[in-house]
Amino acid sequence: MLGDLVGEEVADVLETLDGVTDLAPFLERVPATHFDLDPRALADATVTHARPESPFAPVDRVVSLRRNSESIRELSSIVALDSAEQMEEQAMESGPDATNEVVLQADVIEAILDNPDYRDQFERTASAGTVDFYRYDDRVPFLLGLLDDVVVLGATDDDGNPNVLVESDAPAVREWAERVYREYKAAATRYEG
Template structure:
């Protein structure tokens, strides 16, 4: 008598079994068609089909192989497991800094994850900028400001009329005030009427954004440095980001151009 773990191990240790199971789940077919669709050698395919039939996961009707009801359930559940593991693997590099999401992490299965690389340590920051460049509106929460980012936002707002709401930490705003170039850029942005800025005096543990219909989450390390970027269009994820941003706005104070011109 095998245990459930025995069957999981039996299936998982052979990519051929998984491939044939997935292919049969898309529809009954012949051995020859299976060979053409999977590229598995004839002898290996024969053994694989025999294995699935022996466990009652598949059956043969004439020349056609198909999954049994047990095989259908297994194919669906195993595909879900693989998708879950793949999601965890993609988020693994950020696990230490991810916030405590109130939603099922499997909702991030289709998320795009951008991480810094040896050749592009600001790959994730660049990705945010490219998303913002093509957006009509954005809403961000950030604990820091960068000269290049502020310049690009100046062009987006004054040149294209992009609407932005920004909730910035007190430290980020103070840095902008203390730098003459940033101070002028910030004053011009606020005077344009395209940007609403709020000052948040508490800790900003994560960078968040809504860029058109895309939700952005950039986990921060202990020094406040973004470690990567997760972007999602899942409705639940977007709603959580929107709700969180609204909460930060409610706990912040509006900032006017006089804060940078006085």
């Protein structure tokens, strides 16, 4: 009996360590002062890593999740062209009940407006009236998305490329993500074009 109990406890610890190891690339990139979620809440999360053979795997996964979502709320310090194209497409196809909101770091909006490839697309998406963009004037320390019932969290490498995506549907993660998103959105200004 004692042996079984110890065995179960050791198995639980090993499972937790395995999950933390998979989350390490995300947790190492996110400042602890801005991430107050207990990492154990992410124990059942799915983690997608950028790899040499698939450097855009985190972006591809977000695009895939977004494609089937009725409600999209995101907080981001980056915009990838594939993702921007997909958001424009989704904005044009969204029904009146869809929720599409994106809180972007201010310098990202400035970079978008300075780049003709992104600017025209961004303006079309914003003017469609089905996506609300918000400008956040400080640094966004990690990527966050609320895509229907799924929460995605992402981190970037030193060059600003997304290198890891964590996705979870755990209630504790959802509750935390809702709170964090509301805080950033409340501190942001709606983009009016």
